[in-house]
Amino acid sequence: MITLAVDSSSKVATVALMKDGKLLGEITLNDKKEHSVILMTIIETLLNTNNMSINDIDGYVVSKGPGSFTGLRIGMATIKGLSFGSGKPYVSVSSLDALALSVANFDGIICPIMDALRNSVYTSLYRGHSNLTSSSKTKDLDTNTDLQVYLEKLLDYSALDMDELIEIIKSKNEKVIFIGDGLDKYKDYLIENCPNCFFPPNHLNLVRASSLGEIGSSLLRNGIFDNSDSSPFYLKKPQAEREYEQRMK
Template sequence: MIVLSIDSASKVATAALLDENNLIAEYTINNKMEHSTLIMDMVDKLLSDSNLSIDDIDGFIVSKGPGSFTGLRIGMATVKGLSFGANKPYVSISSLDALAYSLVSFDGIICPVMDALRDSVYTCLYKGNNGKLEKLIDYSALELDDLIKILKDKNEKVMFTGDGLIKHKDYLSTNLNNSFFAPNHLSIIRASSLGDLGIKLLLDNKCDELNSSPFYLKKPQAQRELEKRLALENENKL
């Protein structure tokens, strides 16, 4: 089975071709360019450079979040279109799972942290077990101090990864003993890691429905601001 894997949940745009035994090709761009102008060009180049066509692809994998609202919609729309057009299945995988899977051999707690603005992060806690991830808590949007408290209570060594380290690495290091930090190339979501997780599901005939949607954890900023304004207006009417 050959699959195409795409992630656009964060600033990184990444795509990969792989089968159950081999990574065929992977492209990753980590800058502020618009994903809408990158993703399909990356897919076309992956296929061309690998001497494959879209007809050779047996399934598609995409990150479902959490992450950037716009980026997630671009990735999901792209994969849904490819899946529908090729009449091939697709599956969506958590961005946090993909980050953690790159560190599945670490013998402690694996803690991906994705920037959720201000002093909060999207996160989950995992342990690796024979090449598989075991979740210790559910996907969460947490204030940084709340995450630190949870980890202190567990009293184990922790490996952090993710773009949240750009802002919070010093604070985490100062406030949490026995903390470790993934190298830069493993602190971004890799389409190959996402693909490894997704291909196992596709091989088990598990796939998403075409109407599946991104997993945000937080409401979009515009919606939160609207709800706040409406609540204030209702208070003023009382």
Template sequence: MKILSIDSSSTCSTCSILEDNKLLGEIIYNDKKQHSIILLSQIDSLLENLNIDIVNIDAFVVSEGPGSFTGLRIGLATAKGLAQGLNKPIIGVSTLDCLAHNIAFFDGIICPIMDALRDNVYTSIYKFSGENLERIKDYMAIHIDELIQMLKENGDPKVCFVGDATYKFKEKLSNSFPNSYFAPAHLNIARASSLGELGIKKLLNGDQDNLFTFSPIYLRKSQAEREYENKIRMVPNE
């Protein structure tokens, strides 16, 4: 079974192809948000270099968020178009699940943090039970200080932080948690290969998404929506 996975939820644009439990190839660009320009060419390049025809892909896995609103929509539209055109399954995997999976078998708490601007983060809390990744808190968009307070409710946990927000908050988190660890740079992105591994597990369990109702996990309203609501509140009642 060949799986093509796609992630464009952040500045990183990445795609990979897995065949069963083997990673055949992966392309990662982590520079600028040019997903609408480069994502399809990445996929074409990956297929060409692996000498795989797109019709031989058995399912498509895509990041369902949270993350960049525009990036998520580009990735999802691409995966949906391919899945519908080829009549193949589509599976959504959370970006946060993917980041946590990067830190496989860490024996403490795993806390992915993605920058949500204004000192907020997209986050959740995980632990490994044997070979299984367990999410022990739901997906959240909260202030970094709220996250610190939440984690401190468990005393002084052994915790590994992973994600692009670690660069922004590393000093604050290090001072708050003496028993803290931080993922290396190559694991601080939601790699398409990790996304694909989780997607394969879901597919084998009979879990796939409805092509026509599947939508991203945003966790919060877009800036345009917030600005519009503020304008509405400022209009005086007649």
């Protein structure tokens, strides 16, 4: 099964091409260019490099959020268009799950954080299964579509003030690893205020389409996919809408 995965939930635009769980290629751009300008170009470049066309794709994966309102809409619209135009299924996956998967072997709590502005972050909490037995390590996402072989979710997707998140982490009284673009802004604050915290190498703080694709490919292979009315989840209202509501009070 050949899968094309796309994430545009943040300022990063990332696209991965996978075949039967194997990564064939990935392009990740971490800049401020409009996703609407570069996303299709990245997809075309990746396909051409692998001597493929869009007709070779068996299924699509896209980030459903949380993240940038505009970026999520662009990514979802792009994948929906490719899916409906080709008659091939697509599935949406949280970028927070993809970030957590990158450090699933951490022996403690995994806390992905994505900048949500106004001193808040999009986040969730997971426990990595670092103590997998040799037999359980042979299991892969084909037969474990909920990722429970790799991750146990402790807190659902949330938009939290940083101090609120830190209090939740402290109450766990365990080691915690933070991962995600929120570290660009909050790493020093976390070091000062959150004991026993760890951080991955910087390159892991970017959402990778390959991680998203590994999760999504498993879902597609097991017949799990989105329908036509699927939409991103934002967790927070757009800033313009919040400001309007404030003025109307």
